[in-house]
Amino acid sequence: MPREGSPWTGVSAVSFKEMADHFSSARIRILVVLILLTAGGAVYAAIENIRATTSQDPFLFLRLFTVARDPVPSFVGFLGFLIPLIAIAIAFDSVNGELSHRTMSRVLSQPIYRDAFLLGKFLGGFATLAICLVALWLLVIGFGMLTLGLPPSGEEIARAVAFLVVAILYAGVWLALALALSVGLRSATTSALAALAIWLVFAFFWSLLVPVATNLLINAGPDDPQGLLAKVDLAQALGRISPNTLFGESAIALLNPATRTLGPVFMAQLNRALIGAPLPFGESLLLIWPQLVGLGAAVVLLFTLAYALFQRQEIRA
């Protein structure tokens, strides 16, 4: 049945309210402190490391993001781990919280569609995450310029910006997931636990599960090169179900320009290749294009799932 009136009415009102709520909440303050401490630690360790090994590296600046000094993981490693946590913290109760505070039906009785409500919630959370990540990114770059005493080159900035975009997309995936769970599960505690469980699986156990699964699915001996290759391909495909893998691969390709491929390489392909020579920025981007599209698609799919669930829901509170 055709309905009249724009589904966009009220989107901005809802998303600005969401952003105001997020930025004034105790939750986000705790997370910001946590991130500043860990990111600060990681970058500081990286700088110490870079100073100790002053080599002729054309992409010295990007090392800020990727160099790890045991036991501190790199900045990128920290982000891969912490971004889901912030996104979940922002969205896990965004819909069922409204139900349990009985504000939902009052808001939906205003002249807006449900579409606007859900989209506003998502965009508000997304903008919050984006602002946090941009601020963090600027802090790291500024800190690096101060301590290393050299400005980043144009290509380094381009690569770092691309990395920022990947990080924001990655945050969007987790935000959409947490939002879908907050629509599907009626209790905020349950949706928080479910989101954290999924996060744990992808952050820690996925890389352990994938080899087990491939071994079960493909039985290849050491004298079966075709089988071994199939096994590697399968392991890679399974690994890429995890958004963490997609984020990690994109970060490596962007921040480490010498990365030429993310899959298996044959000796024949290495023939006459200049090992360690950096790829141009465009080529690196091409290399991770599937990963980028995958992350974007995951955001859209998860949001659509949340949308479909929300539209079918009976709202009585």
Added chain:
Amino acid sequence: MSRPVIEATGLAKRYGGVAAVAGIDLTIDKGEVFGLLGPNGAGKTTTILMLLGLTEPTAGKVEVLGLDPLRRPLAVKRRVGYLPDQVGFYGNLSGAENLRYTARLAGIERAEADRRIKAAAERVGIAEAIQRRVAGYSHGMRQRLGLAEILVKQAEIAILDEPTGGLDPEATHEFLGLVRAFKSEGMTILLSSHLLAMVESVCDRVALFHAGKIGLAGRVEDLVREVLGGSYVINVQATGPNVEARLRTLEGVSSLQPDGPGHWRIEADRDLRPAVARAVVEGGGALTGIALARLGLDDVYTRYFREVRHAA
């Protein structure tokens, strides 16, 4: 007479195999206070949600202010204010901020909204609390804030779902006073309640719900006359020998029930007070009290649905 502002025909809603609302017809005129009354689970809230377009009816047709709430929900919701059962507000925001948010959703510009919020808060008597966080509001204050929201929106129709639920008698009285004041300004008000006696005084017309259907609808006095038609209830307090037996044999008494020691409740087909008094006194008893009970919706409801059940 102008067109009715709310018109529903054959409205029904089924959840799975269960009918929450099983085909109701309803017309509400401009400026009326209309009560949807009945026990919990009788289909009142579902009906309200369908009128607002928040729930899709399984069958039937609704028109609110001449618009179909399913096709033009935004136009309907712009002109109808809704106070849900146990209304919730954002506890971390002040009353004024809560209203400012809904005003923004309703498309009212900031300066105008602030002006209206101030006036509405004074109107419902929470002017001194409006800048405080809602987390510290009492239940009664939240209900008033809900009414203020409807005022800010300048709604033509206010739909109040169980607005007096959980309020103490004094707060209820004040709340109903506000409802009357809104009506005098020309607002149409639809309210639902399971407390029949409490709201019958404000309602121009009522519909009594029972198991998803409207059993009875009309003006309160008409319903009393129609259902209890010509029946009188007399409360008697008397002492003395054989009072009960004497009263029972009086002509015109249709039922007599003891209502505590020395108390009886008599139902009769006419005003039997003189005959009752005479009977008590002539039997050597002492009459300490006699009064004609005023019958209300509670009696109508009980009587009507007892008859429905008997008929079934």
